[in-house]
Amino acid sequence: xxxxxxxxxxxxxxxxxxxxxxxxxxxxxxxxxxxxxxxxxxxxxxxxxxxxxxxxxxxxxxxxxxxxxxxxxxxxxxxxxxxxxxxxxxxxxxxxxxxxxxxxxxxxxxxxxxxxxxxxxxxxxxxxxxxxxxxxxxxxxxxxxxxxxxxxxxxxxxxxxxxxxxxxxxxxxxxxxxxxxxxxxxxxxxxxxxxxxxxxxxxxxxxxxxxxxxxxxxx
Amino acid sequence: xxxxxxxxxxxxxxxxxxxxxxxxxxxxxxxxxxxxxxxxxxxxxxxxxxxxxxxxxxxxxxxxxxxxxxxxxxxxxxxxxxxxxxxxxx
Numbered sequence: 285x286x287x288x289x290x291x292x293x294x295x296x297x298x299x300x301x302x303x304x305x306x307x308x309x310x311x312x313x314x315x316x317x318x319x320x321x322x323x324x325x326x327x328x329x330x331x332x333x334x335x336x337x338x339x340x341x342x343x344x345x346x347x348x349x350x351x352x353x354x355x356x357x358x359x360x361x362x363x364x365x366x367x368x369x370x371x372x373x374x375x376x377x378x379x380x381x382x383x384x385x386x387x388x389x390x391x392x393x394x395x396x397x398x399x400x401x402x403x404x405x406x407x408x409x410x411x412x413x414x415x416x417x418x419x420x421x422x423x424x425x426x427x428x429x430x431x432x433x434x435x436x437x438x439x440x441x442x443x444x445x446x447x448x449x450x451x452x453x454x455x456x457x458x459x460x461x462x463x464x465x466x467x468x469x470x471x472x473x474x475x476x477x478x479x480x481x482x483x484x485x486x487x488x489x490x491x492x493x494x495x496x497x498x499x500x501x502x503x
Numbered sequence: 504x505x506x507x508x509x510x511x512x513x514x515x516x517x518x519x520x521x522x523x524x525x526x527x528x529x530x531x532x533x534x535x536x537x538x539x540x541x542x543x544x545x546x547x548x549x550x551x552x553x554x555x556x557x558x559x560x561x562x563x564x565x566x567x568x569x570x571x572x573x574x575x576x577x578x579x580x581x582x583x584x585x586x587x588x589x590x591x592x593x
Contacts, residue, residue: 285530285531285532286532287532288543288544288546289544289546289547289548290543290544290545290546291536291541291543291544312589315589315590316589316590316591319589319590319591320590320591320592321587321590321591321592323586323590324583324586324587324590325507325583326507327582327583327585327586328507328578328579328580328582328583328586329507329510329511329514329579331578331579331582332511332514332575332576332578332579332582333510333514335574335575335578336514336515336517336518336571336575339518339522339525339555339567339571339574340518340521340522340524340525341525341526341527341528341530342525342526343526343528346534347528347529347534348528348529348530348531348534349526349527349528349529349530350530350531351530366589369582369585369589370582373578373581373582373585374578374582376581377574377577377578377581378574379550380548380550381550381551381552381573381574381577382550382551382552382553382554382555382570382574383546383548383549383550383553383554384550384555386546386547386548387547387548388547437531437532440532441535444532449541449544450539450541453539453540453541454539458539459535459539462535462538462539463531463532463535466531466534466535467531470530470531489506
């Protein structure tokens, strides 16, 4: 879902940069107010994990592949604000060193993957506000990770759909359904992997799920 | 701290084992562009390890693994610095 340079108009690039930078500054302030030094290793290792996981594409159907984005995973581990900073770091390294996602489109990629990914925290929160069970928690993780990929793809489809390159092919009326078609499937992969990872961590080392602590309002 | 070192080693082992199984098919967005006959334009910045391959390494497995190895440590280092800057003492 990493948009390369050239796929977006300058206006969309600028708009997405402004939105993303505003949210990044807010996240930065929130993290600064809440998080202590003891979180640094967890933030660093989970970012490194997400980077590695994003390299591993899994095939879906008709010669197409997808990979874990990891937005929901980071949200549950770190809470939404630190998850945005962590994912942005991953995306920045990918754009600068690997040409995976452009530099002009970086604002859009941060919005589609880091910011929308962090929204899944609030979906999980919504479903676990009162008495919750592990089953309910994991079901909401599954739903939120699927939705984060589908919504990210929808945002991406609208951004590329208004650029002239895609306008001649039908614009948003074509890009939205085709992006959704693939990402409904890729999102299922995201949901399966994320739920498996979180349930294993929950079992082996529940203390690292600090997003969960934030979720319960204990932090 | 020890747990985190262990996690980093686990990530590298996982990467080493899974790289040969990673799909090289285009991803969702690339497939949409391909289908609509939209060519990916010339990139303004081509990066240092395009396509996750360390330049100058003949073996494709090693080129990918080494670029992943370097990338992972870059992410680790930069997010560590971000983490240090953004958290408060205590």
